[in-house]
Amino acid sequence: MPELARIVFGASLTLAAGYSCGRLITRRLGLPHSVRLAVGSAVLSHLVFLLFAVRAGRMWVFVALGAALILSSDRLTPLRFCRPSHLERPVAVVFAVYGLLYLVHALAPEIRPDGYTYHLGLPAEWIRLGALSSRIGFYEMLPQGMEMLFAFAFAFGGHSAAKLVHFGFLVATIPLMVAVGRRLGLPEGASRVGAGLYFCAPVVGTAGTAAYNDAALVFFLLATIYLLVLWWQEGRTGYLLPLGLAAGFCYAIKPTGLLAAPVALLVVALRRKLSGVLLVAVGAAAMIAPWMVRNAVKTGNPLAPLANRLFPNPHFYVLTELELARGLRSYEGVTWRNLPSELTLRGRRLHGFIGPVFLVAPLVLVGLRRPAVRLLIGAAALLAIPWLFNIGARFFMPSLALLALALATVLPRRLASAALLCQAVLCLPPVAAAYAEPGAWRLEGPPWRAALRLESESEYLRRMLWEYRAAQMVAQHVPPQARILDLVGLPTAYLSVEAVAPWQSAATERLGYALQIARLTERGVYSDIEACWPEAELTAIRFVQTARAERQWGIAEVQLRHGANTLRPPAGSRLLARPNAWDAPLAFDRNLISRWGTWEPVRPGMYLGVDFGRPVRLEGVRLTVLTHEQAGEIRFEGRTARGDWRPLAASTHIWQRPAMNLRLSATRLLKQEGFGYVAAHARSHGYGPVGESMYERPADWGVELLQETDGVYLFAVR
Numbered sequence: 175m176p177e178l179a180r181i182v183f184g185a186s187l188t189l190a191a192g193y194s195c196g197r198l199i200t201r202r203l204g205l206p207h208s209v210r211l212a213v214g215s216a217v218l219s220h221l222v223f224l225l226f227a228v229r230a231g232r233m234w235v236f237v238a239l240g241a242a243l244i245l246s247s248d249r250l251t252p253l254r255f256c257r258p259s260h261l262e263r264p265v266a267v268v269f270a271v272y273g274l275l276y277l278v279h280a281l282a283p284e285i286r287p288d289g290y291t292y293h294l295g296l297p298a299e300w301i302r303l304g305a306l307s308s309r310i311g312f313y314e315m316l317p318q319g320m321e322m323l324f325a326f327a328f329a330f331g332g333h334s335a336a337k338l339v340h341f342g343f344l345v346a347t348i349p350l351m352v353a354v355g356r357r358l359g360l361p362e363g364a365s366r367v368g369a370g371l372y373f374c375a376p377v378v379g380t381a382g383t384a385a386y387n388d389a390a391l392v393f394f395l396l397a398t399i400y401l402l403v404l405w406w407q408e409g410r411t412g413y414l415l416p417l418g419l420a421a422g423f424c425y426a427i428k429p430t431g432l433l434a435a436p437v438a439l440l441v442v443a444l445r446r447k448l449s450g451v452l453l454v455a456v457g458a459a460a461m462i463a464p465w466m467v468r469n470a471v472k473t474g475n476p477l478a479p480l481a482n483r484l485f486p487n488p489h490f491y492v493l494t495e496l497e498l499a500r501g502l503r504s505y506e507g508v509t510w511r512n513l514p515s516e517l518t519l520r521g522r523r524l525h526g527f528i529g530p531v532f533l534v535a536p537l538v539l540v541g542l543r544r545p546a547v548r549l550l551i552g553a554a555a556l557l558a559i560p561w562l563f564n565i566g567a568r569f570f571m572p573s574l575a576l577l578a579l580a581l582a583t584v585l586p587r588r589l590a591s592a593a594l595l596c597q598a599v600l601c602l603p604p605v606a607a608a609y610a611e612p613g614a615w616r617l618e619g620p621p622w623r624a625a626l627r628l629e630s631e632s633e634y635l636r637r638m639l640w641e642y643r644a645a646q647m648v649a650q651h652v653p654p655q656a657r658i659l660d661l662v663g664l665p666t667a668y669l670s671v672e673a674v675a676p677w678q679s680a681a682t683e684r685l686g687y688a689l690q691i692a693r694l695t696e697r698g699v700y701s702d703i704e705a706c707w708p709e710a711e712l713t714a715i716r717f718v719q720t721a722r723a724e725r726q727w728g729i730a731e732v733q734l735r736h737g738a739n740t741l742r743p744p745a746g747s748r749l750l751a752r753p754n755a756w757d758a759p760l761a762f763d764r765n766l767i768s769r770w771g772t773w774e775p776v777r778p779g780m781y782l783g784v785d786f787g788r789p790v791r792l793e794g795v796r797l798t799v800l801t802h803e804q805a806g807e808i809r810f811e812g813r814t815a816r817g818d819w820r821p822l823a824a825s826t827h828i829w830q831r832p833a834m835n836l837r838l839s840a841t842r843l844l845k846q847e848g849f850g851y852v853a854a855h856a857r858s859h860g861y862g863p864v865g866e867s868m869y870e871r872p873a874d875w876g877v878e879l880l881q882e883t884d885g886v887y888l889f890a891v892r
Contacts, residue, residue: 226300269373282337310489316479317425317429351575351579394434557576567615714812714819717810727803735794746787753772776805
C-alpha cells in the first residue's frame with residue numbers, strides 16, 4: 175500500500191472505530207456526531223491501553239478491534255461536520271482555506287519537538303514491543319490517553335497517521351462549538367464565527383496539526399460542557415455516564431484536564447441527584463483510575479510524575495518538579511504587563527500566539543447581562559486556572575475556544591464577520607511573519623511535496639531537523655534496544671534505541687548531576703567537615719541541617735571515627751534520612767561522585783544519619799560535601815542507650831579538598847545504570863560543558879567519540 179494511503183487509512187480507521195464505539199454506547203441518545211466521537215474515542219483509547227497491558231498491542235489486533243467496532247455499529251453515518259450550504263460564503267471560505275492549509279501540515283512528517291519526542295516516541299516504542307515500556311520516567315508516567323489513539327493509527331501509517339488523528343479532533347471541534355452554542359441559545363451565525371476565530375488562531379493550527387494533545391483536550395472539554403448543559407436542560411439520566419467518560423478522559427489526555435471531572439460532579443450534585451453523581455463518578459473513574467492505579471503501583475505516587483512532595487517516592491525529585499514549574503510560570507520573564515501582546519502578537523516567548531483580533535477580547539464583558547455569555551466567561555476563567563501554572567499559549571486554548579464564542583456573540587453580526595475575516599487574513603502564515611517575532615511557534619509555508627510524499631519522509635526530515643540528522647548518526651552506531659543518555663534532545667520517535675534525558679527520573683537526574691560535578695577539577699569543589707567530641711557510646715547518630723535556602727543540600731561521603739580508625743556501620747544498621755531516604759546509601763558507598771541529597775530546597779530539620787541497632791563507641795565523624803551546597807551549620811546529634819537524642823559537643827573544622835579527577839567514576843555510574851552511550855553537544859549552557867569536556871579529554875572520561883554531526887557528539891562509554 176502506498177505510504178500516503180497507509181497514513182490516511184490508519185487515521186481513518188482510528189477515528190471511525192472511535193465514532194462507532196461512541197455510537198454503540200450512545201445509540202439510545204440523540205447526540206451530535208462529534209459528541210459520539212468523543213465518548214467512543216475515550217473508550218477506544220482505554221481498550222488500546224488494555225491491549226498493550228496484556229502485551230497484545232499488534233497491528234492485526236487493532237485491525238480486528240477496529241473492524242468489530244465498525245461492524246457492530248448499526249450504521250456508520252458520515253460525519254457531516256459543517257455542510258457548506260449552512261455557512262455564509264465568507265465563513266465557508268475561511269474554513270476551506272485553513273482546513274486545506276492545516277491538512278497539508280498534518281500529512282507532513284512530524285517536526286514539532288514534543289511530537290517527535292514523547293507524544294510519538296512512546297507509541298513507536300510500544301508498537302515495537304507490542305507492550306507498554308517498563309521504564310519509569312516523567313513522560314512514561316503521564317496519562318497517555320491520546321498516545322493510545324496515536325499508537326492505534328501509528329501501527330498502520332506511522333507518525334503522520336497519528337498527526338492526522340489529532341487534526342481530526344481539531345476539525346470535529348468546529349461542529350462541536352456550534353452545538354455548544356446552540357445549546358446555550360447563541361445565534362447560529364455567532365457560533366460559527368466563534369468557531370472560526372478559534373480555528374484560525376496560529377497556536378491552534380500549529381498544535382492541532384502536530385501529534386500533540388492540546389486541540390484534543392479542547393475537543394473533549396467541549397464535549398463535557400455540551401453533555402453537562404444537555405443534562406441540565408433535559409434532566410435525562412442516560413446522559414450522565416457519557417458525561418463521566420468525557421470528563422474523565424480529559425485527565426487521561428493531560429493532567430490539566432483533571433479539573434473537568436470534579437466540576438461535572440459538582441454541577442450534577444447541585445441538583446441533589448445522588449444516583450446521577452454516582453453515574454458520573456463511575457464514568458470518570460473508569461477513565462482516570464487506570465492511570466492513577468498504574469502510577470501508584472509502579473511509583474507509590476498516583477499523580478506521578480507530579481505531586482512528589484505529597485507522595486514521596488524514589489523515582490522523582492521534588493526539586494526537579496519545582497524547577498520545571500518555576501520555568502513554566504515565567505517563560506523568559508513574561509509579566510502580566512506584556513502578557514497580552516506576547517499572547518496575541520509576538521509568539522516566541524509563550525511558544526505560540528492566538529492572533530491580533532483577541533486584543534479586543536475584554537469586550538466580552540459588555541455581554542455580562544446575558545446568561546449564556548456569563549456562563550462562557552465563567553467557564554473560560556475556570557479553565558484558565560491550570561494556565562496560570564503554565565502560561566504557554568497552548569495551555570490557553572481551552573479558554574480561547576469559549577472566549578471566541580463569547581466574543582462572536584457580543585459583537586454585532588457584521589462586526590463579528592469582519593473580526594473573523596481580519597483574524598483569517600492576519601493569521602495566514604505569510605502575513606503573521608510580518609509582525610510575529612522571529613522564532614515564533616507557528617506554521618510556515620505548506621509542505622506540499624512532503625505531505626504528498628513527493629519528497630520522502632527521510633529527505634524532508636533531514637532538511638528540516640538537525641535532530642533527525644543526529645538520530646540517523648545514532649542509528650548508524652548504536653545497536654537497537656541499547657540505552658543512551660541524551661543530553662541534547664534526540665527525536666525518540668525516529669529512534670529504535672532507548673534515549674533518556676537526565677531530568678526525566680531520579681536515577682538519571684543523579685547521573686546528570688554527577689557528570690556536571692565530574693567535569694570540574696578546580697580546587698575546592700569538595701569540602702570536608704570534621705567534627706570531634708569526647709568518646710561517647712551511641713546507638714544512632716544524625717547530622718541535622720539548621721539553615722533554610724532555595725538550593726539543595728547533600729552529603730557525598732560519611733566516615734565515622736573512633737580514634738585514628740574509620741568505622742563502617744555495623745551489620746544490621748539502618749540508614750536514616752529526611753527527606754529522600756532512598757538515596758541515603760549513596761553517602762556510605764565510598765564513591766565521592768555519588769551522594770545523598772535532599773533534592774528539594776533546604777529547610778531546618780533535614781538530616782542524614784545511621785541507626786546502629788546497638789551501642790557503638792564514636793569520637794567523631796568526617797562529612798565530605800560539595801562546597802557550593804553548604805548551607806548554615808550542621809548540628810551533630812547522637813542517641814544514647816536510653817533512647818534520647820542529645821547534641822554532641824563537637825568541635826568542627828572545615829577545609830577544602832584539592833583538585834580531583836572523578837570523571838571515570840562518573841562514567842562508571844553510567845555503565846552501572848546500563849547506559850553505554852552518551853549524546854552531547856558543546857554549547858555554553860545546560861550539559862554543553864560536559865560534552866565539551868568529553869570531546870577534549872575522552873581518555874579522562876573513559877569514552878570514545880564515534881561521530882559528530884551538527885554539533886552533536888556521540889560517545890561510547892568504554
